Amino acid sequence: MSEADTKLYQPDAETAKSAYVAGMEAYQALVAEAEADYEGYWGRLAKELLSWKQPFTQVLDSSNAPFFKWFADGKLNASYNCLDRNVENGKGDKTAIIFEADGGEVTKVTYKDLLERTCRLANALKAQGVKKGDRVVIYIAMSIDGVAAMQACARIGATHSVVFGGFSAQSLRDRIEDTGAKLIITADHQVRGGKQLPLKAIVDEALSLGGCDSVQKVLVVKRSGAGVAMTEGRDVWMDEALAGQDAVCEPEWVEAEHPLFLLYTSGSTGKPKGVQHSTGGYLLHAALTTKWTFDLKDDDVFWCTADIGWVTGHTYITYGPLALGGTEIVFEGVPTYPDAGRFWKMIQDHKVTVFYTAPTAIRSLIKAAESNEAVHPKSYDLSSLRILGSVGEPINPAAWEWYHQHVGGGRCPIVDTFWQTETGGHMITPLPGATPLVPGSCTLPFPGIQAAVVDETGKEVPWGQGGILVVKKPWPSMIRTIWGDPERFKKSYYPEDFKGQLYLAGDGAIRDAKTGYFTITGRIDDVLNVSGHRMGTMEIESALVSCTELVAEAAVVGRPDDTTGEAICAFVVLKRPRPSGDEAKAIAKQLRDHIAKEIGPIAKPKDIRFGDNLPKTRSGKIMRRLLRSVAKNEAVTQDTSTLENPAILDQLGQAY
Numbered sequence: 001m002s003e004a005d006t007k008l009y010q011p012d013a014e015t016a017k018s019a020y021v022a023g024m025e026a027y028q029a030l031v032a033e034a035e036a037d038y039e040g041y042w043g044r045l046a047k048e049l050l051s052w053k054q055p056f057t058q059v060l061d062s063s064n065a066p067f068f069k070w071f072a073d074g075k076l077n078a079s080y081n082c083l084d085r086n087v088e089n090g091k092g093d094k095t096a097i098i099f100e101a102d103g104g105e106v107t108k109v110t111y112k113d114l115l116e117r118t119c120r121l122a123n124a125l126k127a128q129g130v131k132k133g134d135r136v137v138i139y140i141a142m143s144i145d146g147v148a149a150m151q152a153c154a155r156i157g158a159t160h161s162v163v164f165g166g167f168s169a170q171s172l173r174d175r176i177e178d179t180g181a182k183l184i185i186t187a188d189h190q191v192r193g194g195k196q197l198p199l200k201a202i203v204d205e206a207l208s209l210g211g212c213d214s215v216q217k218v219l220v221v222k223r224s225g226a227g228v229a230m231t232e233g234r235d236v237w238m239d240e241a242l243a244g245q246d247a248v249c250e251p252e253w254v255e256a257e258h259p260l261f262l263l264y265t266s267g268s269t270g271k272p273k274g275v276q277h278s279t280g281g282y283l284l285h286a287a288l289t290t291k292w293t294f295d296l297k298d299d300d301v302f303w304c305t306a307d308i309g310w311v312t313g314h315t316y317i318t319y320g321p322l323a324l325g326g327t328e329i330v331f332e333g334v335p336t337y338p339d340a341g342r343f344w345k346m347i348q349d350h351k352v353t354v355f356y357t358a359p360t361a362i363r364s365l366i367k368a369a370e371s372n373e374a375v376h377p378k379s380y381d382l383s384s385l386r387i388l389g390s391v392g393e394p395i396n397p398a399a400w401e402w403y404h405q406h407v408g409g410g411r412c413p414i415v416d417t418f419w420q421t422e423t424g425g426h427m428i429t430p431l432p433g434a435t436p437l438v439p440g441s442c443t444l445p446f447p448g449i450q451a452a453v454v455d456e457t458g459k460e461v462p463w464g465q466g467g468i469l470v471v472k473k474p475w476p477s478m479i480r481t482i483w484g485d486p487e488r489f490k491k492s493y494y495p496e497d498f499k500g501q502l503y504l505a506g507d508g509a510i511r512d513a514k515t516g517y518f519t520i521t522g523r524i525d526d527v528l529n530v531s532g533h534r535m536g537t538m539e540i541e542s543a544l545v546s547c548t549e550l551v552a553e554a555a556v557v558g559r560p561d562d563t564t565g566e567a568i569c570a571f572v573v574l575k576r577p578r579p580s581g582d583e584a585k586a587i588a589k590q591l592r593d594h595i596a597k598e599i600g601p602i603a604k605p606k607d608i609r610f611g612d613n614l615p616k617t618r619s620g621k622i623m624r625r626l627l628r629s630v631a632k633n634e635a636v637t638q639d640t641s642t643l644e645n646p647a648i649l650d651q652l653g654q655a656y
């Protein structure tokens with residue numbers, strides 16, 4: 001794109017004047033401050049944004065790099081910072097959470113309510129034997145209880161690990177085993193899109209698969225009341241566990257580096273990794289990015305539509321907005337129930353001012369709105385909105401423009417926030433009152449974050465040239481390690497190729513030749529992004545080949561998809577002759593169900609192709625780049641001279 005067709009959207013006058021970071025000079029001043037005195041900058045912000053029980057004397061400890069420590073001799077408590085201090089500052093009666101259930105019922109809780117609920121839950125956890133340093137797995141849907149459960153863990157220094165409610169029993173089991181959790185918090189059911197789905201039964205199944213001997217208790221929230229099996233001595237109804245618990249619980253003051261949570265995410269190998277986050281550095285960036293990227297003010301109503309099972313829900317539901325004493329929406333349901341106008345109706349009903357969602361949701365709502373005026377944003381009053389956000393995957397310019405025009409009424413800046421589970425919070429993002437916007441670009445690094453685009457040797461490439469996205473300096477909310485596997489942490493994020501000096505994000509990027517703006521060009525490893533859900537191709541391949549009665553070999557690649565961003569395409573060699581027609585359809589269904597059981601429905605391939613073999617080099621290596629072309633139904637233009645069996649490409653190109 002030439003300079004002339006790059007359309008810049010300037011911040012609106014109102015936001016540019018009143019924002020915490022007002023104007024590009026203000027942004028540049030912060031960048032300069034961090035450059036001049038990196039530790040001084042982060043130290044200043046850590047004192048301003050967080051309340052410390054014991055102040056820190058050292059900001060950054062690099063003595064054991066890349067295992068960096070931030071504010072290490074300081075002590076604090078995350079739940080104190082999110083709850084008590086707001087009550088102490090006169091916000092006790094302010095609404096903390098507006099919860100809207102799947103069916104539309106609304107429940108509001110104030111900061112005082114949420115503090116009491118968290119304290120009773122924290123006391124209940126203690127009564128069940130949970131102590132500082134123990135792990136607690138949380139497998140629950142979007143709910144006030146879910147947020148309170150995370151806060152309660154933080155309050156007593158237990159490390160939580162939330163598992164998204166869409167993961168299967170097998171995936172849940174793997175995570176329970178890896179964390180060595182002592183206790184699980186779940187609910188009888190979850191309700192989404194008018195349907196009641198099991199949670200407790202999946203926990204039972206996970207525990208029955210073995211390897212979960214660490215688990216002593218399961219606390220069960222009653223959501224449906226529809227009745228579930230309870231195991232004597234192990235399972236306890238939350239109501240009973242809470243009965244008689246005191247509404248006051250002294251926070252456990254933990255060291256800043258104390259692990260606040262583990263969150264599992266996919267990498268390029270089969271086994272998901274437990275990303276470990278700290279208390280102090282993480283909370284600082286959660287609060288700071290919520291403040292600057294969303295310009296969150298006292299009278300805002302903030303809505304992040306992510307699930308607490310993902311990092312976005314951790315940082316921008318459970319921690320960031322509450323640390324700032326904000327008011328936020330927690331939504332149990334799905335964007336398309338009872339119809340695809342649900343988001344717009346909720347924005348209208350609750351007068352949401354800052355709205356943060358994923359491109360995949362926007363794209364599917366565009367489709368719905370185009371065929372049904374009643375669910376088009378123009379049929380709702382969205383005038384309360386002032387800032388829009390996007391997260392999880394690249395937002396294509398057409399979706400950006402629609403979001404800007406139809407949801408934001410052409411008035412609201414869109415912050416396209418690039419970050420990852422590992423980064424804890426925003427890394428590259430516009431600031432709404434400062435950064436001129438370009439659709440499809442996440443623009444510039446958050447002040448203090450030193451992002452760069454480099455070549456394979458770690459040397460910065462000129463603007464205008466694509467390369468590998470890295471971060472040059474450690475930052476407070478960075479991943480601390482992979483739980484139980486520090487070597488994998490080093491290898492994955494501080495590889496030898498870069499002499500262990502640069503954080504490797506795993507994404508490609510390019511900076512605009514004129515403005516230096518970043519555009520993310522997608523993962524450079526075997527990680528897919530389907531509807532904003534991150535999945536490893538190897539993980540899906542392992543799930544396929546674990547169907548031992550059917551599958552001999554499998555290879556999985558991603559393919560661009562208009563709605564989901566990327567779609568999963570699996571190439572499968574069966575242990576029986578290559579099927580066609582109805583038989584192929586039936587086997588494909590069987591394989592999809594198998595994957596849903598092994599990982600979860602989100603990992604089901606959109607496309608399954610059967611072959612007598614896979615395209616391999618003479619040394620037996622599967623040539624995935626060829627499979628990517630086949631998946632796109634493109635003619636293979638790459639060099640196939642090293643291919644052992646070129647004819648296989650034609651066969652795999654055919655749908656059954």
Ligand code: WT7
Pocket residue numbers: 265310311312390391392393394395416417418419420421422442505506507520522523529532533534
């Ligand atoms: C991967 C991280 C960000 C929290 C939720 C997902 C992709 C994320 C953007 C964006 C382009 C993006 C990257 C990244 N990604 N945000 N604004 N533009 N790509 O966290 O599951 O750890 O996934 O999502 O590929 O590496 P995650």
